[in-house]
Amino acid sequence: MTGKIDARLSELGLTLPDAPMPAANYVPFVRVGDLLHVSGQVSQSGGALLTGKLGDGVSIEDGAEAARACALSLLAQVRAACGGDLDRLVRVVKLTGFVNSTANFTDQPKVIxxxxxxxxxxxxDAGRHARSAVSAASLPMGVSVEIEGVFQVA
Structure with a gap:
C-alpha cells in the first residue's frame, strides 16, 4: 500500500535510500512520546559519500544537494521508525545542519x-520546521553536510 507521502515522493521522482546503519556506538533514532529524534545523517548518494569543504572547492549548490541527500536519509529513518508507514509522520519539528566549511564561509543557511x-x-506545511545551520571544521569521513532532526509522529 502506497501512502500519501510515498505518492508525493514518486511524483517528485525521488526514492528514499535504505535507512543507513549507525557508524559508531549509537542508535539511528529514539522515540520519546510522539517525538522522534533522528541521529545525524551524513551526505551520501547511491552509497557514495558526498565529501569536501564548502569555501574550499565545494559550491553552495553542491552543498545544497548534499543537504537534500541528508534529508532523504532522515526520512528513510522516519520510515524505519514508523514500521514502514511514512504517513505516520505528522510534521518536521526541527533540523540541525552541520556544514563542513572554511572559517570564512558564511553561507551555511543557503546550504541547509x-x-x-x-x-x-x-x-x-508539515515540512516547515525550526532550524539551526552551523559551521564545522570537519565532519565524519570528510562529508560536506550532516543533518539531524526531530519529527512528530503518530
Missing amino acids: NGASDLMVEILG
Whole structure:
C-alpha cells in the first residue's frame, strides 16, 4: 500500500535510500512520546559519500544537494521508525545542519536550505520546521553536510 507521502515522493521522482546503519556506538533514532529524534545523517548518494569543504572547492549548490541527500536519509529513518508507514509522520519539528566549511564561509543557511526546501516540497506545511545551520571544521569521513532532526509522529 502506497501512502500519501510515498505518492508525493514518486511524483517528485525521488526514492528514499535504505535507512543507513549507525557508524559508531549509537542508535539511528529514539522515540520519546510522539517525538522522534533522528541521529545525524551524513551526505551520501547511491552509497557514495558526498565529501569536501564548502569555501574550499565545494559550491553552495553542491552543498545544497548534499543537504537534500541528508534529508532523504532522515526520512528513510522516519520510515524505519514508523514500521514502514511514512504517513505516520505528522510534521518536521526541527533540523540541525552541520556544514563542513572554511572559517570564512558564511553561507551555511543557503546550504541547509537544500534540506529545508525539500521537506516543504515533499510535506507542504508539515515540512516547515525550526532550524539551526552551523559551521564545522570537519565532519565524519570528510562529508560536506550532516543533518539531524526531530519529527512528530503518530
